[in-house]
Amino acid sequence: MTADIIDGKAFAAGVRARIADQVAQLKAEQGITPGLAVVLVGEDPASEVYVAHKHKATVEVGMASFEHKLPADTPEEELFALIDKLNADPKVHGILCQFPVPEQLDERRTVARIDPAKDVDGLSVTNAGRLSTGLDALVSCTPLGCLMLLRDRLGKLEGLEAVVIGRSNLFGKPMAQLLLRDNCTVTIAHSRTKDLAEVCRRADILVAAVGRAEMVKGDWVKPGGTVIDVGITRVPHPDKPGKTKLLGDVDFESASDVAGAITPVPGGVGPMTIACLLANTLTACCRIHGLPESEGLTA
Numbered sequence: 001m002t003a004d005i006i007d008g009k010a011f012a013a014g015v016r017a018r019i020a021d022q023v024a025q026l027k028a029e030q031g032i033t034p035g036l037a038v039v040l041v042g043e044d045p046a047s048e049v050y051v052a053h054k055h056k057a058t059v060e061v062g063m064a065s066f067e068h069k070l071p072a073d074t075p076e077e078e079l080f081a082l083i084d085k086l087n088a089d090p091k092v093h094g095i096l097c098q099f100p101v102p103e104q105l106d107e108r109r110t111v112a113r114i115d116p117a118k119d120v121d122g123l124s125v126t127n128a129g130r131l132s133t134g135l136d137a138l139v140s141c142t143p144l145g146c147l148m149l150l151r152d153r154l155g156k157l158e159g160l161e162a163v164v165i166g167r168s169n170l171f172g173k174p175m176a177q178l179l180l181r182d183n184c185t186v187t188i189a190h191s192r193t194k195d196l197a198e199v200c201r202r203a204d205i206l207v208a209a210v211g212r213a214e215m216v217k218g219d220w221v222k223p224g225g226t227v228i229d230v231g232i233t234r235v236p237h238p239d240k241p242g243k244t245k246l247l248g249d250v251d252f253e254s255a256s257d258v259a260g261a262i263t264p265v266p267g268g269v270g271p272m273t274i275a276c277l278l279a280n281t282l283t284a285c286c287r288i289h290g291l292p293e294s295e296g297l298t299a
Contacts, residue, residue: 006268018296019297027062030289034093034094034282034285036063038065041070041097041098047099051098064091072102116138117138132177139280141280143178149268158183179205191210210249
């Protein structure tokens, strides 16, 4: 069996196009422009690249982009004052603080300062609690993107057995909650799970998010199952000295001989993250203004 490749790049492009249409409609009919504010503290090179990509994507779909760059030595009270200002700004519907932040700042306290209605990263305790209790919530972008890919591939997920490898607050736990909401039977596996390979072999849906390159082998995969690889590890390139390559948590070559469908790394889950950040900003805007939400762009 050769697995179908789930093209996250193409799917994300379609999501962004739908968002652009919805944004244009909001502007024309309501006079409202969804706005995303991104806060960057310090000069971490990777973070600067991510922020630039987010700004570009935000502008391309017609949203307002507000960038705030603060020095690395910014004290907590100054960061919080900026967040308070953004919380109160009616032009801002989504707020994201780019992590990691310098050591004098606390990520949990920073997330807690953001209005949950504008927490488009879906990291607040309020949004996590709302998700776990079945209420409307802004959901962490990468799990939301994975859910969209699964729904597109499989249609209704009801009754399927899903295994999520990884229990992080950022991904594993919200991913499991989303699958539960779609009526899957869900197992969260992790480093302490006994006979992890055998647990994985039960999965109609196998989601790997542990950050260990090629940990999941082909014989861990249920024949015909759907594999979502969230991991990304940069390793030395075997054929190009001085260069690197990206690997997922799944041994793609062996798993693709068994699975029915699989996401590649790169080009699978990654492109969905920014697309879902934009989707969350649109959703937050609609909820703040009491407008109908866009079908297919939320959990």
